[in-house]
Amino acid sequence: MSQDVGHAVQGATEESQLYGVLAEFEDVNSLMSAARKVRDAGYKNWDCYTPFPVHGLDKAMGVQSTRLPWVVLCGGLTGCLTGLLLVWWTNAISPDGVGYALRGYDFQISGKPKFSLPANIPPIFELTILFSAFGAFFGMLAMNLLPKFYNPVHKCKRFNRVTQDRFFIGVEADDDNFDLLETTKLLNDAGASAIEELEE
Amino acid sequence: MSDHATKSPNLTEKNVLGINTTVPAIGSAVVGVVLLLVAKMLAGDHTREWALGYLMGFGFFTAISLGAIFFVVVQHVTKAGWSVSVRRVAEIMAANIVTMGILAIGVVFLAGEIYPWTHMGPEVLKNKYPWLSHGFFGLRVAIYFVVLSIIAWYYYRTSLKQDKTGDRLLTLSMQKYSYLSIALFGLITTYFAWDMIMSTDPVFYSTIYGVYIFAGGTLAFFATIILILKFLQKRGLLAESVSNEHFHDLGKYMFAFVFFWGYIAFSQYMLIWYGNLPEETQWYDRRGATEHPSAPSWWVAWSVLLLFIHFLIPFPGLLSRWSKRISGLLVFWCVWILVAHFIDWYWLVMPEIRHSMDGGHGGEVAETTPFLVPLFCWAGVGGLWKAGLLAIAGQNQLVPTGDPRLGDAVAFENF
Numbered sequence: 001m002s003q004d005v006g007h008a009v010q011g012a013t014e015e016s017q018l019y020g021v022l023a024e025f026e027d028v029n030s031l032m033s034a035a036r037k038v039r040d041a042g043y044k045n046w047d048c049y050t051p052f053p054v055h056g057l058d059k060a061m062g063v064q065s066t067r068l069p070w071v072v073l074c075g076g077l078t079g080c081l082t083g084l085l086l087v088w089w090t091n092a093i094s095p096d097g098v099g100y101a102l103r104g105y106d107f108q109i110s111g112k113p114k115f116s117l118p119a120n121i122p123p124i125f126e127l128t129i130l131f132s133a134f135g136a137f138f139g140m141l142a143m144n145l146l147p148k149f150y151n152p153v154h155k156c157k158r159f160n161r162v163t164q165d166r167f168f169i170g171v172e173a174d175d176d177n178f179d180l181l182e183t184t185k186l187l188n189d190a191g192a193s194a195i196e197e198l199e200e
Numbered sequence: 201m202s203d204h205a206t207k208s209p210n211l212t213e214k215n216v217l218g219i220n221t222t223v224p225a226i227g228s229a230v231v232g233v234v235l236l237l238v239a240k241m242l243a244g245d246h247t248r249e250w251a252l253g254y255l256m257g258f259g260f261f262t263a264i265s266l267g268a269i270f271f272v273v274v275q276h277v278t279k280a281g282w283s284v285s286v287r288r289v290a291e292i293m294a295a296n297i298v299t300m301g302i303l304a305i306g307v308v309f310l311a312g313e314i315y316p317w318t319h320m321g322p323e324v325l326k327n328k329y330p331w332l333s334h335g336f337f338g339l340r341v342a343i344y345f346v347v348l349s350i351i352a353w354y355y356y357r358t359s360l361k362q363d364k365t366g367d368r369l370l371t372l373s374m375q376k377y378s379y380l381s382i383a384l385f386g387l388i389t390t391y392f393a394w395d396m397i398m399s400t401d402p403v404f405y406s407t408i409y410g411v412y413i414f415a416g417g418t419l420a421f422f423a424t425i426i427l428i429l430k431f432l433q434k435r436g437l438l439a440e441s442v443s444n445e446h447f448h449d450l451g452k453y454m455f456a457f458v459f460f461w462g463y464i465a466f467s468q469y470m471l472i473w474y475g476n477l478p479e480e481t482q483w484y485d486r487r488g489a490t491e492h493p494s495a496p497s498w499w500v501a502w503s504v505l506l507l508f509i510h511f512l513i514p515f516p517g518l519l520s521r522w523s524k525r526i527s528g529l530l531v532f533w534c535v536w537i538l539v540a541h542f543i544d545w546y547w548l549v550m551p552e553i554r555h556s557m558d559g560g561h562g563g564e565v566a567e568t569t570p571f572l573v574p575l576f577c578w579a580g581v582g583g584l585w586k587a588g589l590l591a592i593a594g595q596n597q598l599v600p601t602g603d604p605r606l607g608d609a610v611a612f613e614n615f
Contacts, residue, residue, distance in 0.1 A: 069521075110476075111476075112474075118470045118473045118474070119470070119473075121470065
């Protein structure tokens with residue numbers, strides 16, 4: 001207990017400074033086992049950095065399955081309704097009292113009904129696809145908090161090798177479980193080849 | 201995981217049927233023939249009912265075998281690793297095209313009852329006259345099924361050989377021939393669909409028709425292979441090599457083909473609707489798929505049923521990841537898809553019963569569309585199809601254990 005209190009006092013001066021700790025690992029297997037240990041220790045604000053996609057890492061990190069499909073579904077349904085509204089407004093009606101520029105084209109084309117689904121499904125379909133893609137693309141960016149122009153991990157010289165042959169785990173200081181000594185010890189015990197403290 | 205990839209799997213599962221398949225195969229064939237004869241008796245004097253029912257059942261199962269050939273060849277075109285553990289069952293289904301080739305002889309002999317063009321002269325058929333002649337038709341059908349059988353059996357036999365020798369070069373030669381095979385497959389599927397199914401209405405023409413048949417058949421193939429694999433696993437086979445990951449991927453394929461079928465079916469419908477040419481729209485009119493159809497109202501209902509059962513309901517149904525990963529749900533949708541395939545084939549073939557046999561100048565036209573006769577025909581052809589499947593499978597392994605990519609397939613995981 002006394003150690004915790006002491007730490008809190010010490011932390012008060014460093015709080016604005018410390019971003020977290022970054023641990024380096026030399027291969028996939030040690031990264032995977034370390035990720036499992038960090039997960040089991042109950043950390044939430046942490047991440048793994050690897051030179052290539054590592055299969056099974058999601059599970060080792062305890063990452064919940066993504067909610068992005070729901071964003072895509074909403075995007076798709078919005079696109080579908082937008083398309084339906086578009087073809088209906090531009091083809092099927094031409095209401096009085098609406099400004100000339102905003103009115104639809106109430107024309108008879110090749111003897112077809114003014115509003116009939118066979119001819120209108122292509123634009124509805126395309127807008128569904130387009131809005132789904134928007135949902136997937138922008139939803140992914142938003143959920144990953146991208147674009148992100150600054151990340152303190154880049155201050156670390158060792159981190160340059162993350163695109164070549166080194167694997168990293170970064171635990172952020174704002175995690176509820178974060179404690180500089182204990183977190184460092186955990187990563188060290190998990191087989192880190194180097195550990196650095198990162199500043200904001 | 202990357203470190204799994206090079207590991208050769210050490211499987212101890214049961215991977216042969218382990219029963220004498222000759223007896224059930226003969227039994228199934230006998231039941232099939234009896235059902236076809238029952239259908240013939242039910243049809244009585246109306247031989248055309250029976251002949252069209254036979255064509256419907258034949259088309260239903262041929263389309264599934266075509267889907268199997270497509271699947272097997274595409275795995276080699278794409279050098280796929282994930283599918284190796286399910287590929288043997290697909291190879292057996294593909295090799296079963298031979299059974300359909302034998303049954304195709306029946307269609308050629310029944311051509312006089314099935315195809316109105318056998319009674320039509322050049323004044324009706326116009327440019328199609330030299331193409332639609334009985335002898336040439338028989339020759340083409342023979343070529344289609346011989347070439348398809350050669351492709352299917354080449355892949356089945358080479359893969360079996362690899363079980364014994366483990367020769368990796370066989371994988372390369374299977375891959376080498378896959379590009380030619382897929383091209384031939386595309387051509388033959390299109391021509392098969394035009395000649396054997398579309399020409400039941402010799403006036404109608406649609407270039408996308410072959411793709412439509414392919415889309416529906418491949419969809420039904422995925423439903424069938426999932427059901428067969430589930431059945432085998434229930435019997436304690438393939439417990440290690442086929443995992444939920446493979447079912448998930450086959451389910452994804454099925455989902456994709458639900459949409460592909462809908463896309464193709466709509467493309468065909470929309471263009472014909474827009475073009476509004478009588479020789480094309482009359483085909484849809486006969487199926488009740490127009491605003492003011494001359495077909496009986498239950499055909500209108502059948503067309504709407506096709507739209508919902510084949511596309512609008514299974515599409516959201518298979519959208520979720522869990523619908524492909526929860527075993528019971530996936531089996532439910534597979535059965536659903538096969539029901540849809542039946543509705544589709546009934547819709548494709550049976551309305552032609554109201555097509556007069558000599559080009560609209562009188563002749564016998566049935567007033568009602570039978571249901572029981574084609575149902576028995578379908579079950580009969582199904583019995584023969586199953587007999588072929590059992591006979592071809594025999595005591596062979598149901599997993600290609602000699603394939604160098606089997607390790608990839610066993611270790612495969614979805615994310």
